[in-house]
Amino acid sequence: MLKKTAIEKISELAAVLMDKGSLLAPVKEVSGHNFAEIKDPQKVDLNFYNTIISPKGAFFPHKEDFIKYKIGKPVSEAELTEVDPKPVFLFGVRPCDVKSFSIMDIHFNAAGIVDPYWSQRRKATTIFGYAYDLNQPVDPADFYNSLGIYAADPEGSDIFMVKKDKDLLLKSITPKGEEILAKLNTLIDAGKDDEKYYEETLQKGKEYKTRFLCIDQDVIAKKLEAIFHNNDFWTKVSFACLSCGACTFVCPNCYCFDICDDTMFGKGTRRRVWDACMFTDFTLEASGHNPRTQVFQRLRQKINHKYSYHVKKYGVISCVGCGRCTRSCPVNIDIYSIVEEALKA
Amino acid sequence: MSENNPYIPMPVQIAKIINEVDTNDIKTFRFTFLNKEDEEKFKYTPGQFGELSIYGKGESPIGIASSPTQSGYVEFTVQRAGTIVPGLVTAALHDMDEGAQIGLRGPMGNSWPIEFLEKKNIVVVGGGFAFTTLRSLINYMLHKDNRKRFGEITVVYGARTPGLLLYKDELAEWEKRDDIKTIITVDKGDETWKGRQGFVPAVCKETAPSPQNAVAVICGPPIMIKFTLPVFFELGFSKENILTSLEMRMKCGIGKCGRCNVGSQYVCKDGPVFSLAELDQLPRDF
Numbered sequence: 001m002l003k004k005t006a007i008e009k010i011s012e013l014a015a016v017l018m019d020k021g022s023l024l025a026p027v028k029e030v031s032g033h034n035f036a037e038i039k040d041p042q043k044v045d046l047n048f049y050n051t052i053i054s055p056k057g058a059f060f061p062h063k064e065d066f067i068k069y070k071i072g073k074p075v076s077e078a079e080l081t082e083v084d085p086k087p088v089f090l091f092g093v094r095p096c097d098v099k100s101f102s103i104m105d106i107h108f109n110a111a112g113i114v115d116p117y118w119s120q121r122r123k124a125t126t127i128f129g130y131a132y133d134l135n136q137p138v139d140p141a142d143f144y145n146s147l148g149i150y151a152a153d154p155e156g157s158d159i160f161m162v163k164k165d166k167d168l169l170l171k172s173i174t175p176k177g178e179e180i181l182a183k184l185n186t187l188i189d190a191g192k193d194d195e196k197y198y199e200e201t202l203q204k205g206k207e208y209k210t211r212f213l214c215i216d217q218d219v220i221a222k223k224l225e226a227i228f229h230n231n232d233f234w235t236k237v238s239f240a241c242l243s244c245g246a247c248t249f250v251c252p253n254c255y256c257f258d259i260c261d262d263t264m265f266g267k268g269t270r271r272r273v274w275d276a277c278m279f280t281d282f283t284l285e286a287s288g289h290n291p292r293t294q295v296f297q298r299l300r301q302k303i304n305h306k307y308s309y310h311v312k313k314y315g316v317i318s319c320v321g322c323g324r325c326t327r328s329c330p331v332n333i334d335i336y337s338i339v340e341e342a343l344k345a
Numbered sequence: 346m347s348e349n350n351p352y353i354p355m356p357v358q359i360a361k362i363i364n365e366v367d368t369n370d371i372k373t374f375r376f377t378f379l380n381k382e383d384e385e386k387f388k389y390t391p392g393q394f395g396e397l398s399i400y401g402k403g404e405s406p407i408g409i410a411s412s413p414t415q416s417g418y419v420e421f422t423v424q425r426a427g428t429i430v431p432g433l434v435t436a437a438l439h440d441m442d443e444g445a446q447i448g449l450r451g452p453m454g455n456s457w458p459i460e461f462l463e464k465k466n467i468v469v470v471g472g473g474f475a476f477t478t479l480r481s482l483i484n485y486m487l488h489k490d491n492r493k494r495f496g497e498i499t500v501v502y503g504a505r506t507p508g509l510l511l512y513k514d515e516l517a518e519w520e521k522r523d524d525i526k527t528i529i530t531v532d533k534g535d536e537t538w539k540g541r542q543g544f545v546p547a548v549c550k551e552t553a554p555s556p557q558n559a560v561a562v563i564c565g566p567p568i569m570i571k572f573t574l575p576v577f578f579e580l581g582f583s584k585e586n587i588l589t590s591l592e593m594r595m596k597c598g599i600g601k602c603g604r605c606n607v608g609s610q611y612v613c614k615d616g617p618v619f620s621l622a623e624l625d626q627l628p629r630d631f
Contacts, residue, residue, distance in 0.1 A: 069400040075356040254601035288429030309609035
């Protein structure tokens with residue numbers, strides 16, 4: 001099913017979606033766009049390249065409350081925090097970010113114990129993927145082509161959207177998407193030329209080139225294993241790193257978290273919050289021992305986790321080449337260049 | 346979502362507190378479950394651990410010190426942390442009295458590989474405070490239903506001083522039994538100490554357990570491990586037959602929070618028990 005709407009009427013579509021559940025969509029902030037829960041349909045803004053922070057927060061929010069309690073009261077009286085079961089529409093996700101969800105699914109939803117929060121949020125959400133605008137230049141930081149992802153790749157989306165001049169075309173990909181799309185009464189049926197344009201865009205998306213490096217996941221995994229103890233290499237590539245952790249916070253595939261207790265005035269919340277392997281106390285043990293006190297050890301951990309450990313454990317690289325870490329790094333560390341260097345080392 | 350949510354602790358009550366050492370900073374806590382079904386869910390094997398959870402403070406991963414053959418309760422031996430990093434949970438726990446309630450998550454991690462150990466001679470080597478899950482293993486093997494499943498059992502256990510030896514009553518009982526060889530040593534004795542003096546590696550060398558059909562299970566401070574391993578290599582133990590339990594900082598305990606990895610392995614889920622042969626496959630990042 002292919003439907004369409006004028007982009008200037010996007011707020012009408014937003015209002016319909018808000019009526020059916022909660023809507024997470026890109027909004028313009030001071031320094032760029034980010035996904036946010038929409039309260040005012042006028043705020044939805046599709047005039048963006050990609051968001052600063054990835055949309056992983058839709059399923060793995062920066063803060064996830066587990067339980068609320070009163071200090072000094074018995075443990076059995078604590079109250080569980082439930083995830084709101086209402087439908088969520090995650091609107092305007094770029095193909096590389098859609099791909100990141102399926103990679104995170106392996107960790108949170110399939111391997112060993114299922115994470116109930118991720119799983120529940122994932123089930124409740126309909127994903128509206130959104131092709132990159134092929135008429136705009138590629139951001140130089142992006143390299144998703146190297147990871148087998150294309151600019152107009154509908155895989156993983158429930159509904160896939162393509163911009164056609166002043167219109168937005170919406171195509172249902174999954175049965176879930178089809179059901180939702182049929183109910184969105186502000187949309188009009190697309191014509192034959194729209195069908196043609198949609199198909200052509202998917203094809204043209206393959207020609208929309210990002211930086212490209214031939215990355216065979218088994219080759220890079222083995223290579224990184226081989227140079228693990230090459231301290232000169234890791235010291236060199238991490239020389240400028242400030243250990244600020246920005247790269248991990250914007251990343252769609254970084255999933256490390258802390259579990260902490262937040263208390264005030266006799267009440268408390270146990271919650272998980274995003275954490276980062278770039279921080280010194282991430283691995284500090286009670287004995288005082290810390291296996292990763294040096295910056296190079298922590299950057300090595302991050303690169304290895306994505307390109308080696310994740311391949312060995314889950315059979316896939318934990319990076320989609322969205323370029324966010326490179327764009328947000330205050331000292332211009334570029335993961336693509338590190339991988340390139342590693343392959344040559 | 347409350348059903349089987351792995352992040353939500355089950356309520357347990359402190360049934361008994363035993364002060365283990367003369368420095369008063371290591372205590373064994375015996376917990377009973379408030380809900381009968383939780384007790385049934387908490388089926389563990391020696392070598393596993395649990396997350397002790399105190400609301401308002403946090404959680405601490407601690408090895409299970411009791412044996413699954415002891416039913417009705419579960420024990421954890423906990424050192425009060427805080428010399429280098431503030432040990433919020435352990436300090437709060439040490440300040441609690443019998444009857445207090447806390448939370449418990451688990452059991453977590455793999456365990457001592459019981460099937461692999463069956464029909465073999467077992468050499469258990471422990472140093473200081475790292476004896477807790479070894480105690481669990483020893484009590485498991487010594488249980489009347491299990492003893493015949495294992496060959497000879499040799500225990501070498503050392504502490505810095507006599508006052509720092511854990512589980513003193515049990516050690517005395519093991520010394521009386523003839524189906525376990527118990528060798529207790531201290532680095533330095535005091536005027537009341539009549540036992541052996543000497544470091545664990547030296548005592549192991551002297552004891553010289555045979556590598557024939559044997560597995561060594563070794564836990565202790567890094568310095569003890571460092572000097573004990575060469576002794577066992579010299580005795581002829583292969584890396585497949587030397588087991589140890591790793592420590593890393595943990596949070597979730599179920600392989601999700603990404604904190605405790607060594608290479609591609611999460612110590613909380615894929616470990617904490619590894620053979621030296623398995624550790625050789627991992628990068629030196631611990």
